[in-house]
Amino acid sequence: MGFFSMNIQGNSYQDGSAIEISFYEGIIDSIAPVQTPLGQDLILGPGFTDIQVNGYGGIDYNEIHSDPIKLAEISRLLYKEGVTTHFPTLITNDPEQISRLILQLVSLRKSDEFSRMSIEGLHIEGPFISPMDGPRGAHPKKFVCAPDWSLVQKWQLEAKGLIKIITLSPEWENAVPFIERCVEHGILVSIGHTNATHQQILDAVKAGASLSTHLGNGAHPILARHPNYIWSQLSQNELSASIIADGFHLPEEVIQVFKQVKKENLMLVSDSVSLSGMPAGDYSLHIGGEVTLTPAGKLHLKSNPSILAGSASNIRSGVSFLIKNKLASLSEAWDMASVRPERLVNPGHRLFKEGSIADLILCKKLEDGDLEVLKTIKHGREVFSA
Ligand SMILES: [Zn+2]
The missing domain is CATH 2.30.40.10 (Urease, subunit C, domain 1)
Incomplete structure (x- = not known):
């Protein structure tokens, strides 16, 4: 080139x-x-750098495509929104299927120059998350399991080292040694979809967990006032946090508080699913089941409008949301979508x-x-x- x-x-x-x-x-x-x-x-x-992209423009990284090159369209669509780097995110699934999805991404990067440039790493969200309704969100319960290092080693080999982030819940008994291994091998561990106790979160941080995935979401609709896993994650300065700023996932006052607590360690993700940019209606997702996309852009489980099923936004619209609602200055909102996530996943890269x-x-x-x-x-x- x-x-x-x-x-x-x-x-x-x-x-x-x-x-x-x-x-x-x-x-x-x-x-x-x-x-x-x-x-x-x-x-x-x-x-912009978006470390959580499940899919975009009707195309899903969590589905097998007869021609993987179809996925190349995602990088091109995201360029239009200013996203120069993104991390395809594979959610809870059959371990064999996760392998196939990883291989599909490796082959995509091999055959498409734009995807190779854009995709700096993979984010595996699950299956080592909470099995509980609420924290689990739209992830399928039957594939949720305890952290399994041999599985991650296999995936990382298949991914040719491209797995850079794993989101898990530290509520599993073997979470601490698993987190230590991930960190030793250069994988960033993020806490998310969790029902962990305060002590389990402290132990995870001590073991090297350094991020909270979409803090305030992937949680029970109703939670004990204290202690609870949101206070616990807020209390740990070693944990950066990502949030989805689309007007549906978090009320504005929550974003204000998260900003005050996490300061320059708060960043944006889109958590976009394939339905981003699609017309309103009911859809059946390959993973996640029956969902509804409202005309206002809210995406929720069809059976329960209070449980969101990922977002139908992109990180550029998140930046705009913060600016429009005076939740951040232009420069800070921009940093939250560029410099901050890049510094986290790629400390040497300015x-x-x-x-x-x-x-x-x-x-x-x-x-x-x-x-x-x-x-x-x-x-x-x-x-x-x-
Ligand atoms: Zn999630």
């Missing part, structure tokens, strides 16, 4: 100052101020700095605070232009 020397101008997402970024062979050469003022609504910043990979997006900030993506640059190549 050809690399080009290119540059792009815009107002920095950090402070609004007019800048020009030059890059060569996919790496940022220089970030320099520009004297002539640019249109104020043109914002330039790092591309974004939006001289010498870092040129993953950049140019957006137009609309009157209501919404962001419209005009241009997406992945590793120095223009991969989307409006």
Whole structure:
């Protein structure tokens, strides 16, 4: 593939100052101020990183496709939303099926350059989660099981080392040694879909768990005031937290509190399922069963509207939601969807700095605070232009 020397101008997402970024062979050469003022609504910043993508645009990473190349469409659709890096997320399933889904992703990355560039790792969410109704969410109960290191080793071999995140519940008896092994082998362990006690959460953190997956969701609809697993996760500074900011998964005041507690360790995920971007209606998901997508974009179990079944959003709309509702400044909301998740999964990788990979997006900030993506640059190549 050809690399080009290119540059792009815009107002920095950090402070609004007019800048020009030059890059060569996919790496940022220089970030320099520009004297002539640019249109104020043109914002330039790092591309978004979404560490939880189950599917998008009617296509599901959790289904086997007769031609895996169909999945390549997800990376292209996400470029349009400014997502330059994403982690396909495989949820609780038959272990053999998880193997097949992993192999499908490996073959996708082999045959499609854009997917290879976009997919930095895989996120395995389950099957080592809570079997309980509520915390389990839409994950199928029959495949939920205790943490099994030999299974993870097999999957990691099949994935050629691509598994970077595992979401589990520390309520299982063998959770501590399992978490230690994952961390030793460079897999980030996140707590989610859990019914763990306070002590089990403390033990998990001590063993190396470092993230809470979509904190405040994958939980009982009604919970003891205290102690409970949400307070426990909030109390641990070693735990970063991801949240879904789509207006349905968390009330605004909860996002405000999570922000105040987790500070720069709070980040966005979309948790998008294949129905993201699809018309409202009832759907039957391959995994997750019968679900309903409302006209307002809420996705819930058909049998119980209080249990959400993933989100029908994307991480760009999450950033817009925070800005529109004054839950975060533009620069902070943007960081929550780019710099913060990237720092977590890839500590050596800096974004939006001289010498870092040129993953950049140019957006137009609309009157209501919404962001419209005009241009997406992945590793120095223009991969989307409006
Ligand atoms: Zn989940």
